[in-house]
Amino acid sequence: MKEVEKLLKLGKDIKITKIEEARGEKIIYVESRKKKVRCPYCNKFTKSIHDRLKPMVIKDLKIEEHHSKLIVTKRRFKCHNCDKKFTEPMNINAKNRSISEKLRIKILQDLLNHERSLKSIHLKII
Numbered sequence: 210m211k212e213v214e215k216l217l218k219l220g221k222d223i224k225i226t227k228i229e230e231a232r233g234e235k236i237i238y239v240e241s242r243k244k245k246v247r248c249p250y251c252n253k254f255t256k257s258i259h260d261r262l263k264p265m266v267i268k269d270l271k272i273e274e275h276h277s278k279l280i281v282t283k284r285r286f287k288c289h290n291c292d293k294k295f296t297e298p299m300n301i302n303a304k305n306r307s308i309s310e311k312l313r314i315k316i317l318q319d320l321l322n323h324e325r326s327l328k329s330i331h332l333k334i335i
């Protein structure tokens with residue numbers, strides 16, 4: 210999971226909770242790993258998760274002939290300072306890629322298809 214997270218360049222605050230495959234389509238579930246978030250109303254940090262929103266598809270990636278979906282589950286927090294509930298902000302960072310898009314997709318596909326370690330993929334490229 211860690212390797213896939215790095216390859217997808219989702220940003221350090223995003224974690225993959227599950228990867229599924231259905232009819233040739235990869236479904237990647239992500240969630241924020243932040244333990245506490247700042248309340249947008251009073252600016253205090255809170256750790257209290259109130260509930261989770263219905264997961265939403267925010268991206269439709271195409272990995273060669275496979276379609277991939279990114280399913281994002283946002284959490285709702287409750288602030289104990291001002292008693293308000295709010296949805297966490299989530300930045301899915303898809304920029305600043307150090308490797309080319311094509312190579313990244315190839316590595317990801319290899320990783321998902323064959324569950325190879327990142328190390329062996331690296332050796333193959335070099």
Ligand SMILES: [Zn+2]
Nearest residue numbers: 248251288291
């Ligand atoms: Zn607050």
